[in-house]
Amino acid sequence: MKKVLIITYYWPPAGGPGVQRWLKFTKYLKAYDIEPVVYSPENPYYPITDETLLDQVPKGLTQYTLPIKEPYRLANLLSRGKTKKISSGIIDDKKQSPIEQLLLWIRGNYFIPDARKNWVEPSIRYLTEIVQKEQIEQIITTGPPHSIHLIGLGLKQSLNLPWIADFRDPWTSIGYHKKLKLRQSAQKKHLEMEHEVLNTADKVIVTSETTRKEFGNITKKPVVVITNGYDSEYTGGANLDDKFTLTHIGSLLTGRNPANLWKVLSELAGENETFRAALQLEFLGVVSQEVIDSLYRYELAPYLKLRGYVSHHQVLRRQRSAQILLLIEIDSHETKGIIPGKLFEYIAARRPILAVGPKDWDAGQIVRDTKTGRVFDYAEHTELKETVYQWFQKFRKGKLDWNGEQFEKYSRRELTARLAEELEWE
Numbered sequence: 001m002k003k004v005l006i007i008t009y010y011w012p013p014a015g016g017p018g019v020q021r022w023l024k025f026t027k028y029l030k031a032y033d034i035e036p037v038v039y040s041p042e043n044p045y046y047p048i049t050d051e052t053l054l055d056q057v058p059k060g061l062t063q064y065t066l067p068i069k070e071p072y073r074l075a076n077l078l079s080r081g082k083t084k085k086i087s088s089g090i091i092d093d094k095k096q097s098p099i100e101q102l103l104l105w106i107r108g109n110y111f112i113p114d115a116r117k118n119w120v121e122p123s124i125r126y127l128t129e130i131v132q133k134e135q136i137e138q139i140i141t142t143g144p145p146h147s148i149h150l151i152g153l154g155l156k157q158s159l160n161l162p163w164i165a166d167f168r169d170p171w172t173s174i175g176y177h178k179k180l181k182l183r184q185s186a187q188k189k190h191l192e193m194e195h196e197v198l199n200t201a202d203k204v205i206v207t208s209e210t211t212r213k214e215f216g217n218i219t220k221k222p223v224v225v226i227t228n229g230y231d232s233e234y235t236g237g238a239n240l241d242d243k244f245t246l247t248h249i250g251s252l253l254t255g256r257n258p259a260n261l262w263k264v265l266s267e268l269a270g271e272n273e274t275f276r277a278a279l280q281l282e283f284l285g286v287v288s289q290e291v292i293d294s295l296y297r298y299e300l301a302p303y304l305k306l307r308g309y310v311s312h313h314q315v316l317r318r319q320r321s322a323q324i325l326l327l328i329e330i331d332s333h334e335t336k337g338i339i340p341g342k343l344f345e346y347i348a349a350r351r352p353i354l355a356v357g358p359k360d361w362d363a364g365q366i367v368r369d370t371k372t373g374r375v376f377d378y379a380e381h382t383e384l385k386e387t388v389y390q391w392f393q394k395f396r397k398g399k400l401d402w403n404g405e406q407f408e409k410y411s412r413r414e415l416t417a418r419l420a421e422e423l424e425w426e
Helices: 017-032 051-056 071-075 080-088 098-110 117-134 147-159 175-180 184-200 209-216 259-271 273-278 289-297 312-321 342-349 362-370 382-396 412-422
Strands: 002-007 034-041 062-066 138-143 163-167 203-206 223-225 244-249 279-284 304-308 324-328 353-356 373-376
Touching: 002 017, 002 117, 002 147, 017 034, 017 051, 017 412, 034 117, 051 312, 062 117, 098 175, 117 147, 138 147, 147 163, 147 184, 163 184, 203 209, 203 412, 209 223, 244 312, 244 342, 259 273, 259 279, 259 289, 259 353, 259 382, 273 279, 273 382, 279 312, 312 342, 324 342, 342 353, 342 362, 353 362, 353 382, 362 373, 373 382
Parallel strands: 002 034, 002 138, 034 062, 138 163, 163 203, 203 223, 244 279, 244 324, 279 304, 324 353, 353 373
Antiparallel strands: none
16 A cells, blocks of 8 residues: 655644645545555644544544644734734735734745744654655645645655645735735745745646646646545535525635625615515624625625534534525635635535636636536626525525536545546656
């Protein structure tokens, strides 16, 4: 059985979407004669945690850890709330306090590529022995944080083992990168690191076609798309809501604010008493103040259910109970290639998806291809309103059904089979 070292920052009990991808890959890799060995921090700073995910770690999995010095813990002494927001990727240009501006400037210019940079060199030294001890044949790094790829880079340079760099998100082109208040020298260093990683790794894996094309302009190395996916083994059961519930799972950060959708819902509630009595808007996860203010401005406060962060098991249940699942992305060129991991769990939940995002959005194309919902841009109003009302009418008749097709290729098992193919070297 081939041994593969997986180097990741996010690992249970980390909560949120970042942990799911490789937690699920490790679940299925042994079926393809590949034994994963996982390396992660011993004492990480996770903005959110989910203890229930510990139960999903495969029994008998070999794991190694090493302490990490987290600057976010020191920053907590200045402002716990602001530090948690920045480490979660919540960067609000419009409402930054002086402390938040200072933390962001320090984060962008002194912690390159990110705040976990000081874990790189100790990890390279530690893992050099682990690779020999475990007889590791291949190495995989997954980011963000992209400092994890620098560990792979160091091991590649010293041991010359086959190395795959897995990018769950882009590096210098991701939306929040521009908000880090980078000096010219810091931006140059990011670009140089990105170039070196992409051109030293033997293969690069990305989660969207847009990112594949973008990286193809930087490196001649193979760049392969393996999206995130869904696990079909949920057995908890769930009953559909009696309310016309539109549910959003995960963080609604600054910029993800589809005012056109809020306007449509406000208009329908004002025009139709039956719609008004049935409507419910449910949010599971962090919701930025910008979004909350917008919802209040459109007089949707009476319909809101802000549930905060809940366990992944509860998320799976709520996805299956909702009448409609909301998929929302920032309206910008930089986010076209972002395919939220929740999309695939939405597909597995078999409830209609209402997606609002940028034009030519990769995630929107998946929704269209699988016929799992409808996709709109931020300028659309009339057709969006007609769709919501049509779905409401079906809901009233008990006929708001799901008719997806050709979605099985996004199951975690199928995606792991594709990963296993990439782990076969000539």
